[in-house]
Amino acid sequence: MTISGASKELPPAAAGDPRRRNARAHEAILVATSELLTEVGYARLTIEGVAARAGVGKATVYRWWRSKAALAVEAMSRRFDSPLPAETGDLRQDLLDAVRRAIDGLARSPEGALIPALAADLMRDPTLAAQFREQILRPRRSRVIAILRKAIDRGELPANVDVDLLMDVYVGAVLYRVVVSGEPVDESLAEQLVSLLLDGKQPVIPSVD
Amino acid sequence: MTISGASKELPPAAAGDPRRRNARAHEAILVATSELLTEVGYARLTIEGVAARAGVGKATVYRWWRSKAALAVEAMSRRFDSPLPAETGDLRQDLLDAVRRAIDGLARSPEGALIPALAADLMRDPTLAAQFREQILRPRRSRVIAILRKAIDRGELPANVDVDLLMDVYVGAVLYRVVVSGEPVDESLAEQLVSLLLDGKQPVIPSVD
DNA sequence: CGGTCAATACGATACGTATCGTCTCGGCGC
DNA sequence: GCGCCGAGACGATACGTATCGTATTGACCG
Secondary structure: OOOOOOOOOOOOOOOOOOHHHHHHHHHHHHHHHHHHHHHHOOOOOOHHHHHHHHOOOHHHHHHHOOOHHHHHHHHHHHHOOOOOOOOOOOHHHHHHHHHHHHHHHHHHOOHHHHHHHHHHHHOOOHHHHHHHHHHHHHHHHHHHHHHHHHHHHOOOOOOOEOHHHHHHHHHHHHHHHHHHHOOOOOHHHHHHHHHHHHHOOOOEOOOOO | OOOOOOOOOOOOOOOOOOHHHHHHHHHHHHHHHHHHHHHHOOOOOOHHHHHHHHOOOHHHHHHHOOOHHHHHHHHHHHHOOOOOOOOOOOHHHHHHHHHHHHHHHHHHOOHHHHHHHHHHHHOOOHHHHHHHHHHHHHHHHHHHHHHHHHHHHOOOOOOOEOHHHHHHHHHHHHHHHHHHHOOOOOHHHHHHHHHHHHHOOOOEOOOOO
């Protein structure tokens, strides 16, 4: 195809990047996707709908994103930007805050409802799944990791705590309740989980006194 | 639920049920669904495909099942019948067994891959979601509940343990790793989770000695 | 400098396929 | 015969691809 000897080309987003030209359409597509995700959810999101809303041809969407999932991942990674955490320096308080954030993100916002459908598509596209974890999961997790590391430094947690698993436990419990068991997700859940993780106390049914 | 009115309806397959005649087609449809679920997964399962494989008209499928999700739920509820548990009477051993079963079901069998896509559909159909929990979730959970109750009777667990949450924790952690974080799900995970739940030990990275 | 031009991304839209859920058909078992 | 059956035609919708003519751009030339 490209024959001429001298051209600079593929390297991503350099000066002479093709994207310079696309900036407007590119942006409009991501905005439209983001809006439609909250309006109709992931399952009912269609490429045609995105193109129409963005005032763009379908082909333009397909030119840059392989699939609906790829589009959604990029659109979402913009929104999950940074609701900065509190970081009081008190492990219990900070962890409780992190659990509450997980609950808000998964159970209270419409984002949570997107996850199962998106996850289903991601399971078929390992590359995209990796991107999802990198761009969306990792930033959120790294904040909690920072909290836990400081607690380790203070000696409040063993040095070899498996921080990843620790997070998987509370996020998993919340996610499971939201998407599978349908049981309530509330403040007392947050407290139970923190208590389990920090004090080793088995969860008990809160008394009603 | 119980409707005092005249019509008997939802209750499954009574004597003078219209299903009498349909028995053959009915069965063929469920078998075809079950086979296709393992062959192509939930996302690529189509009603047309089911009808074709079952040697049945599409309308016959729609006559009895509102949606692909309803069909899948019923087909799955037959397979999850009963891989009877061991029940040694030793809490740690029995719980470990339960966690391993969860891992096998979610991470090792193809069933696990169905869950996100199915869950996404279930979130739009609360009635069906309830049926899913009743027919598929509850039987599996009730076995673990029995184990935990006996442990309570023996005094190995506090009387007011929140058994539901306890199960949510380990199932959630496993599910989260499988469908979201993509981290490994192995035997050491099972042990870590049991240790967290029974001993209150925070998860630590297994040393490599 | 400023004008020209090939390259190419653009919006639009037509295309063929797939699947949906509805709907009519004869046919045949009860 | 009544009514459920299998078959499949049907209008929708969305897919992903292909092809228009246009608009914008950066490189080159004058």
